[in-house]
Amino acid sequence: MATQAPNPPTAPADVPDSLVRSVERFLYEEAELLDTWRLHEWLELFTPHGQYQVPSTDRPDGDPTRDLFLIQDDRFLLEQRVNSLLTRAAHAEYPHSRTRHMITNVRVRDIGGGRLAVTANFTVFRMRSGNFDTYVGQYRNVLVQDEGAFRYEIRKAVLDLDALRPHGKVSVIL
Template sequence: MATQAPTPPIAPANVPDSLVRSVERYLYEEAELLDTWRLHEWLELFAPHGQYQVPSTDKPDGDPARDLFLIQDDRFLLEQRVNSLLTRAAHAEYPHSRTRHLITNVRVTDATDGRLTVTANFAVYRVRSGTVDTYVGQYRHILLQDEDGSFRYELRKSVLDLDALHPHGKVSVIL
């Protein structure tokens, strides 16, 4: 059964600033891994049952059990995606695009029993062959916090604010 991130509440939960800062640092370090194409290291940020989802632009709050998603990867499929992106077989990303992940407005809206609901706004710029594609939206993540304070993704969900994927027509990088 697919894990689905709840629609975020309007007001954040009363969580310590130190926890929010730790989550911000985690997201910034993840962005660095993606922008430098260290995808095997990035994959280690996921729990064994972790999922990566990108809903379609026409159903941003869709249910992955019923609705079409642009990306709906469990850990196995995510490993396949990473391996593919790092080979010449991924024609849309060979040679690799330059990307820049910008993250802002990070909020921890719930922190219960080591399970954190996190939202953040993002802009991902992809530069390839003289063209700049821009993806903007909101992250809706569920993080698991280990006893040592480290985090792992149970759900990494990128909800696009775009009406459609025009002009680029695809998502060939990890948002």
């Protein structure tokens, strides 16, 4: 069953600065995993029931239970996506694009039960075959803390783009 990420925090962070810094470090380390195509390690950042979502550009606040999403992967589908991206069969990503994930304005809110609502602005630059694509948006994630480590319950990348043109697709992990 799909779960929806909570709305972004509107009040100042209600968690200690040390926890915010730990979440920032987690996001930066995740970006490095994606930029270096260490996708199997990236996959380990998800809980067994974790989800990766990218809503359509025309319904950024859509509900995954009734609206069309560009990507709506549960853990099983996410494993399939990772395995596919790492083979020659993924023509859009072979050879792999060069990417650079930039993360700013990290906000953290405790939503109870060991869960954190984390929002951050992102820009992902994708370079491949002489083309340069830019994806801009906001992460709306739910993290759980398990023995000091963070794991994604929901990793949602909401694009600020009006449409996917000129890109036409999302073939990298945002």
